[in-house]
Amino acid sequence: MGKRSRGHKRGDARLRILRDGDAPPTKRGTTQPGDALQPLVLELRKRLRNPDPWELLAFVSTIVTATEGAAAPEVSGNALHGLVESFIGVDLAETTAALHVLAVLVRDEDLVREIDAELGHRTQPMPLWLRDIRDTRVRRAAVVSAEDDIGEDIILGIEWAGAGEASFLTYIDHAAGTVVKDAFPAPMSVADALVHLEGVPDDDADVELEELDLGVARALLEDALDQGDDLDNDFESDTWPSSRPILEWLLSALPEIEVDLRGGPGVEDVDDFAEMVLRERADVIEEFSRSAEAARVGLGLTPDGQGRDDIAISLIVGADVLLPPEDFRRWTPERVHELLLTVLPANVLVDEPVAERIPQVLKAFGTWSLTGLDAPGADVTALADAIDRDGREYVALATSREAGNLREAIRAYERLTGLEDLALPILESDDASTR
Incomplete structure (x- = not known):
């Protein structure tokens, strides 16, 4: 798995209070969020009501990116640990939804166990895709390239539990060192995403599609993530690196294969x-x-x-x-x-x-x-x-x-x-x- 980028602070400006570690844990069991947590609960409520799963996933992914490496002086551990404790301490549908997403996006196994233990006590009804988020599957992968573009889009086809299809697109830039330069979710199937890409005006460049084995797709994307970390690139967009936790989660669900992608002479002769x-x-x-x-x-x-x-x-x-x-x-x-x-x-x-x-x-x-x-x-x-x-x-x-x-x-x-x-x-x- 690629190492998550360090020091990236970009994301929703409303999360700055979390990045600065100013949201101390709330007393466990309350249903009244404190003043520091109230704006975040309102944002979670709005996204939970949206039928598109990506709205909530993208927002929580931004939270993880903004807080995972940030220091939190008022709590033990980093700001993400403090935020999870805050969510655990406020028993609302909005925090329950956030915890369901955090359970798959967080890479700290101890923290995930703590989240799962809390979710075992929560009773709020959740959308099927969210309740069964661990049943999300990547069913298809494809690489899309255009003439004269030194790079390509790798598209993952997602199947939600009871909520239809979606896509996740990652752009790999070879000119910059074969690294991830951007990534973002799309509320459409791979087939619809391809139609959209073919319709983007780009000097009438021909768009080529090649189906990818799921294991090969994982190897390509993980290698590009590692390359970006090795080169210490700092590409930023409205969706990157804030969507990196989503990408890493999706890749973790794909099969692993042994393949040498670095191009060196790693052959027997x-x-x-x-x-x-x-x-x-x-x-x-x-x-x-x-x-x-x-x-x-x-x-x-x-x-x-x-x-x-x-x-x-x-x-x-x-x-x-x-x-x-x-x-x-x-x-x-x-x-x-x-x-x-x-x-x-x-x-x-x-x-x-x-x-x-x-x-x-x-x-x-x-x-x-x-x-x-x-x-x-x-x-x-x-x-x-x-x-x-x-x-x-x-x-x-x-x-x-x-x-x-x-x-x-x-x-x-x-x-x-x-x-x-x-x-x-x-x-x-x-x-x-x-x-």
Whole structure:
């Protein structure tokens, strides 16, 4: 599960009193909310009366986002704990409704048990979808992409308990590092949502739909959440990150599968990986090899594919396996940071010649790619600066004493056991038997 963003304060302005920890727990069992809780009860009442479940869910999700990491000086724990205690202390339909939603959106297991214990004593009638909220199911997943858009919408089809269908849309931005940039609920089925997306004017761009396995959808979205946390992005909209608790709840109901989405050479035979990448991107690589940028860095590709430049270019062009061929040339500083300081260190060990060559080849390939796409000069400059900056850090990491010791330790253990592929693959341009 992706780590929930820290420090995001955006949300409904009426919740500022909760973020500041000014709503102390009310005496358990009362039906009279205090002055601090009264405005919140009124908001909950309005949303509980709305037939669209998303109205209440979105509001409570905003509460969780606003209070989960906020300090609450007048109560033990964070502001969310204090708020839950306040709801438990006021036995009203509105607080009962909020507790039902909090029971699925909160990730603190002890707090959830406390909520469930209280709900066992509540008697107010609730809408069927809310009473049985844990029976909510994600029945369908699809990815929607448009021409010339470096990103895609992943749509989850929701089935409420006794209340029909709905959708939850998440936009993943590849240009920013394959991260979640926005997410929001929609009170319509997936089919209706697709019709709506196709009708959005966007220079008549063709919209493509691909059905997703539910486990793959979970892996894609969780990886994008983790990427956003790793890059410490702070994208905000009217619905993000306030809807993150909803997304995490829905993902928790999907099947888990083991899949490598980071694009590193996490395969049994690294030679086969390099050959596969070079083969699939052969046209682009050949075009690049004839460019002035390639000539300036002295690019040299060998027939057997074992030279330092062969390894460098295969790691570079194979880093974004989720991107279609027409998009992977659109390099950004965020993608550079992800490749050099996350993907490569986590997936492969290289010797010094290869390590030093990767930033050089990446700078030539990235600037050539953007120039060929008629990108603004400022974007090309920003990319080059990012490669220079992160490239130095990557080379220092890849050529460190610790990295050298790790390579030797892996080889020693393989000699001892007679087994291979037990750890990170090792790529060295001088070794024709590279793992």
